[in-house]
Amino acid sequence: MANYQVNKTYQEINEKIKKGQAVVVTAEEIIDIVRRKGEAEAARTVDVVTTGTFSPMCSSGAIINFGHTKPPIKASKVWLNNVPAYAGLAAVDVYIGATEPTEDDPLNKVYPGEFKYGGGHVIQDLVAGKAVHLVAEAYGTDCYPNKRVEKDITLKGVVNAVLFNPRNCYQNYNCAVNLSNRTIYTYMGPLRPRAGNANFCTSGQLSPLFNDPYYRTIGIGTRIFLGGAVGYVCFPGTQHNPGKPRGENGVPLGPAGTLMVLGDLKKMSPRYLVGVSLLGYGCSLTVGMGIPIPMLNEDIAHYVAISDDQLLAPIVDYGHDYPAATGRILGQVSYAQLKSGKMNLDGQEIPTVPLSSLVRAREVAQLLKEWIEKGQFLLGEPVDMLPGSEEVHCVRTGSRDS
Amino acid sequence: MHAEMLVLQFSREVVDQPIIYRLVKDFSLEFNLLKAAINPRQEGLIVMELRGHPKDFRRGLKYLRESGVKVKKVAGEVRRNEDLCYQCGTCTAVCPSGALHIERPDMAVVFDAARCSACELCCPVCPARAMEVKLNRSAL
Numbered sequence: 001m002a003n004y005q006v007n008k009t010y011q012e013i014n015e016k017i018k019k020g021q022a023v024v025v026t027a028e029e030i031i032d033i034v035r036r037k038g039e040a041e042a043a044r045t046v047d048v049v050t051t052g053t054f055s056p057m058c059s060s061g062a063i064i065n066f067g068h069t070k071p072p073i074k075a076s077k078v079w080l081n082n083v084p085a086y087a088g089l090a091a092v093d094v095y096i097g098a099t100e101p102t103e104d105d106p107l108n109k110v111y112p113g114e115f116k117y118g119g120g121h122v123i124q125d126l127v128a129g130k131a132v133h134l135v136a137e138a139y140g141t142d143c144y145p146n147k148r149v150e151k152d153i154t155l156k157g158v159v160n161a162v163l164f165n166p167r168n169c170y171q172n173y174n175c176a177v178n179l180s181n182r183t184i185y186t187y188m189g190p191l192r193p194r195a196g197n198a199n200f201c202t203s204g205q206l207s208p209l210f211n212d213p214y215y216r217t218i219g220i221g222t223r224i225f226l227g228g229a230v231g232y233v234c235f236p237g238t239q240h241n242p243g244k245p246r247g248e249n250g251v252p253l254g255p256a257g258t259l260m261v262l263g264d265l266k267k268m269s270p271r272y273l274v275g276v277s278l279l280g281y282g283c284s285l286t287v288g289m290g291i292p293i294p295m296l297n298e299d300i301a302h303y304v305a306i307s308d309d310q311l312l313a314p315i316v317d318y319g320h321d322y323p324a325a326t327g328r329i330l331g332q333v334s335y336a337q338l339k340s341g342k343m344n345l346d347g348q349e350i351p352t353v354p355l356s357s358l359v360r361a362r363e364v365a366q367l368l369k370e371w372i373e374k375g376q377f378l379l380g381e382p383v384d385m386l387p388g389s390e391e392v393h394c395v396r397t398g399s400r401d402s
Numbered sequence: 403m404h405a406e407m408l409v410l411q412f413s414r415e416v417v418d419q420p421i422i423y424r425l426v427k428d429f430s431l432e433f434n435l436l437k438a439a440i441n442p443r444q445e446g447l448i449v450m451e452l453r454g455h456p457k458d459f460r461r462g463l464k465y466l467r468e469s470g471v472k473v474k475k476v477a478g479e480v481r482r483n484e485d486l487c488y489q490c491g492t493c494t495a496v497c498p499s500g501a502l503h504i505e506r507p508d509m510a511v512v513f514d515a516a517r518c519s520a521c522e523l524c525c526p527v528c529p530a531r532a533m534e535v536k537l538n539r540s541a542l
Contacts (some may be wrong), residue, residue: 054488056529111458114526189492190527197495274488274531286488286529341504352493354528358509359489 004297006043010381013047013081013294020172022047026365027206034305039298042305044104048372048379049304052225052290053206054200054366055356056276058187058402059167059238060285061097062123062265065160066134066153068092075136078155079103080122087136093143096122098275098285099253110186112378118283121275123163126155127227137379161228163227163264163273167237168402169209169289170312171209171257175200175333175352177345180319181191185280187402189355191318198315198343199353202366203361204308207290209259213251214389215242220381224261225290225368228272231263232380233291239401242389250305253332254314256402257386261289272364288360288366294379308335312315315345325400405453407476409434412446414469422448429462430454449476476536478520482513486532493533495522 016022018080023046025033032051034042064080068091078087078094082103085094105111126132131152140147155161176199178184178191185191189199202315204210212218222233238260244256273289293304316322330345337343338352371377412421417440425431440446452459457491466473489511493502501517502524504510525535 053491112526116531191497192495194529199492199495272532277528277531278529284529286490339506339509342508352506353495354491357488357490359511 002297002299004299006038006295006297008043008047008088008294008296010294014378015364016047019371020373020375021092024050025368025371026362027051027211028365030301030304031205031307034301039301039305043298043301046295046301047316048356049211049293049295049309050365050368050372051206051211051291051293052288052361052363053169053203053207053356054272054288054360054364055203055286056187056278056284057165057168057287058099058284060123060165060287061095061119062126063093063095063160063162063164064158066136067095067153067157067159069146069149071146072144073136073138073149074141074144075138075149077137079115080132081125082133082135083117083119083122085119085336092105092136093161096172096368097142098123099282101283112280113282114279115277115281115283118275120278120283121283123265123285124270124273124275126161127156127268127273128267132327155266159191161371162262163231163265163268164262165287166260167239167258168261169183169204169208169216169259169291170255171207171213172252172311172395173201173311174316174401175338176316176318177330177350178319179317183331184319186277186318186322187280187284188318189353190279193319195345195348195350197267198333198338198350199355200313200335200338201355202313202335203356203358204311204339205306205360206358206365208289209257210251210311211293212300212305213246213303213306215257215386217296217300217382218259218291219385221380221383222291223378224263224292225267225288225364225371226261227265227288228269229267230377231261231289233259234262235260236386238365242387246389247310247312249310250303251306251311251346253312259386261366272360275360286357288364289367292362292372292377292379308358312333313338322400352377403453404452404456404459406459407449407451410448410450410466411441411474411475412448413444413470413472417444418424419447419469421466421469421471424465425452425462429457429458429465431462473483478522480516480518480520480524481515481532481534481536482520483532486530487511487528488530490529491514493528496523496527498523512528
């Protein structure tokens with residue numbers, strides 16, 4: 001075990017939280033504190049650092065058990081507000097995925113498609129307390145004779161509703177440009193031709209996994225802020241790839257680690273789970289997530305203090321390279337630069353455009369800070385760590401990390 | 403669906419033609435009359451909202467002009483639904499007038515209605531669909 005000047009345990013920090021004595025700051029506030037006081041002193045004075053992000057996260061969805069009907073049905077096809085939900089589970093369990101469009105959506109037939117309503121919107125409507133129309137079809141069995149059910153469901157009325165997101169919270173992400181000669185519509189937003197704009201999608205120095213680049217505190221069982229309520233990290237996310245190249249400061253230079261998260265949808269808020277329509281791409285869900293980082297020692301202080309000027313995003317051409325999966329990277333740009341509004345690519349000045357709401361990411365980090373200060377939110381010690389950079393066996397994704 | 407508020411001026415020569423009927427029948431367009439003043443053998447005027455598939459809408463407009471109807475658009479007004487906007491900034495990628503811009507260091511997305519040219523490019527691009535077109539009724 002490393003020899004640290006400061007050694008705190010989860011239990012000690014939780015005791016302080018329970019007494020209302022924990023010192024909690026956000027991942028933006030900590031940067032100055034570490035610069036002023038040094039890592040060890042910062043680790044001594046501060047107990048928890050809260051992070052936040054608020055971005056479209058496509059690999060999201062909800063498990064809903066809509067309750068047994070009379071006569072009972074073993075639903076095999078289910079629609080929620082005419083959005084297909086996966087029903088290949090037990091009788092009345094379904095999974096509604098965020099990117100599923102409405103059954104009769106014109107998609108990209110009229111390009112670029114508007115994708116006005118989909119799974120993400122169903123989730124937001126449920127969380128907002130709205131009634132959602134459910135249609136279930138079945139082939140009928142001796143034990144489940146019912147072949148069709150049609151009813152309105154509400155979040156309150158369903159038996160269970162769990163937000164279960166297989167891949168959220170990417171550690172770093174591409175900065176997207178378009179070097180082709182026509183405007184393209186991507187999950188990274190609209191990209192004007194000849195590098196007319198550069199879009200990015202993380203909260204930078206406030207983003208959870210940027211603050212714990214080696215996953216020393218964020219692991220399986222970590223209690224988090226998810227969609228306005230308490231949630232948990234339940235596993236490494238799909239495509240979790242900690243083996244991606246890292247900078248000298250240890251932070252990945254491209255999309256690397258990811259988190260699988262879940263939480264009780266019934267307690268969440270439509271302010272932090274927003275159904276979105278990405279022109280020409282599809283539907284998705286914007287997820288508000290915040291993760292507390294316990295200040296166990298000065299090493300943790302070192303990593304939470306890494307600021308936007310030291311965090312680099314890879315610049316990727318979505319006009320040609322990304323759809324062709326060439327894996328080519330045009331260069332690196334710092335988040336300080338991206339947040340400034342302008343960046344430089346081969347001598348050309350390009351306006352930068354955020355897709356991730358920093359305003360609301362700050363709100364998430366602040367809210368989580370208040371919960372901890374008030375003693376309402378205790379830290380969860382991971383029961384197992386996420387695979388780190390040394391041990392992962394990641395199947396190549398062909399440089400596609402969406 | 404595309405919708406616009408239009409002012410149609412009918413000359414004496416076309417005022418007795420079933421032009422609105424043809425718009426509905428041949429171009430599948432919906433109309434909603436707000437004002438109509440047509441006298442037989444005199445000039446006429448209609449203020450109406452016309453709505454339909456963008457392609458039909460364009461063809462319908464072409465038909466109107468070819469029939470000798472003078473078509474003027476009533477300026478739309480773009481507004482932001484503050485309850486829906488979550489301040490991401492995607493709209494700033496397409497806003498040509500700088501009405502939508504980011505205030506630093508807060509990274510707040512500001513909508514300055516005075517600089518808005520009502521081009522409506524932001525409307526379909528906004529992920530939360532917070533940008534709405536309202537017809538400027540004072541222009542009627």
